[in-house]
Amino acid sequence: MATGRTHRPATRSRGIPEATVARLPLYLRALTALSERSVPTVSSEELAAAAGVNSAKLRKDFSYLGSYGTRGVGYDVEYLVYQISRELGLTQDWPVVIVGIGNLGAALANYGGFASRGFRVAALIDADPAMAGKPVAGIPVQHTDDLEKIIKDNGVSIGVIATPAGAAQQVCDRLVAAGVTSILNFAPTVLSVPDGVDVRKVDLSIELQILAFHEQRKAGEEAVEAMTDGLPASAAAQHSADKGPDGDVPAVMPA
């Protein structure tokens, strides 16, 4: 049973829709920026604009968390930051390991956003013996042989895979066997994992292909542009750009 779960719509519910969960980080980022500017409260309209969604969606999203706003006023920025952080589990420390310290792995290790919110790079792991001991982003790279020990010693439950595609599944299997239950995969491969393990993928190549699809369509339409006939205007055509800037569905990366 995929991450099993019993389920129950009953009572209070704790069933936050996946689509909502995916937007919480966006709200949190916008709120953090407001917090840094010492803005005390914000309306759903303003916050929605900052996060690039519409206000109805934002309010509905927040309604799954509880009633944290004040009618006629808006939301208390600090309070919301705390509530969302807690909901996302960011009030605790999450040690993360990055496996595969090539160009991308190094870029991820150097990426600041990590430390900021609950995440801490506990270790960098690479299969190349020549890399062992060399510091990347101030952290010494360790050899793959010690992967299991590193995971266990640091209590790591989240792993980032930035290896070549060919090595990804094997690395994934070892991470999972060692106790990792969440994986962020940058390798252009579909990983298979047992139930209870979450995988998210980031794939540049897929993203570019999706853009190419829409790009091609734009080009084709220029030609058909004229015929704005009054017929079945049919097909909605929502793709990305919802209202404003929006970014949308899934993500991807190299392929």
Add this chain to the structure above:
Amino acid sequence: MATGRTHRPATRSRGIPEATVARLPLYLRALTALSERSVPTVSSEELAAAAGVNSAKLRKDFSYLGSYGTRGVGYDVEYLVYQISRELGLTQDWPVVIVGIGNLGAALANYGGFASRGFRVAALIDADPAMAGKPVAGIPVQHTDDLEKIIKDNGVSIGVIATPAGAAQQVCDRLVAAGVTSILNFAPTVLSVPDGVDVRKVDLSIELQILAFHEQRKAGEEAVEAMTDGLPASAAAQHSADKGPDGDVPAVMPA
């Protein structure tokens, strides 16, 4: 009307659902692998397994493209590769520029997956004068001052932003003004763009936060595990892991 569009369900239709479009690259990758192994045909069941989705979804997805399979047999690998490539617009060349050649930008420039399928890194652009002229991945970095000229001279319609968050919107505005209509944003910011411009984002930080959310839930459930009572087991919790390996919704990156 996001990216405008007139549309017409009529006749053949050309309204491929966004969720389907997002999966086509996955199918294409799996098919390409089969093609390299000279596998002539594949069933929806096999291909679905390779792509990490279920076969009903795959067949439904393909049904939007047309009837490319043979009942009782399956799909011709080469033919499907061609059809999907064409649908995604990969049979043409897409010059791409990468703006912001830091750790990440360099990693992207070095990333092989680019060239493979229709995409070509036409130029690397950075604001640091010290970078100008230095080759990264064999391509000389050019200065931001020449951004507009580079876009126009190369007929670029897809831009990748890998700058710090603070510079992203400005770079985006210039790209759009110069003619770019599709943007892949790696900077942890919401970009605003005019209608007709597509933006997709890749955000490491958001992905990690989504994983943390599910991770936290897993931990919480261990405690409640026992009480499989018929009462308010509450919280649904369908999150990721669909059936098999699946990878799911949106994607993200640095924050």
Add this chain to the structure above:
DNA sequence: CTTTGTGAATTATTTCACAGCA
């Protein structure tokens, strides 16, 4: 008078399940 919170309506996506073609 303003802005939240939320049922109800709408739209999108997934899954079922099976008729029908090769």
Add this chain to the structure above:
DNA sequence: TGCTGTGAAATAATTCACAAAG
């Protein structure tokens, strides 16, 4: 027979639109 293609049913997500709280 085996497997595709697809209506119809089931789920999920979004948007509307408004009552009610401050």
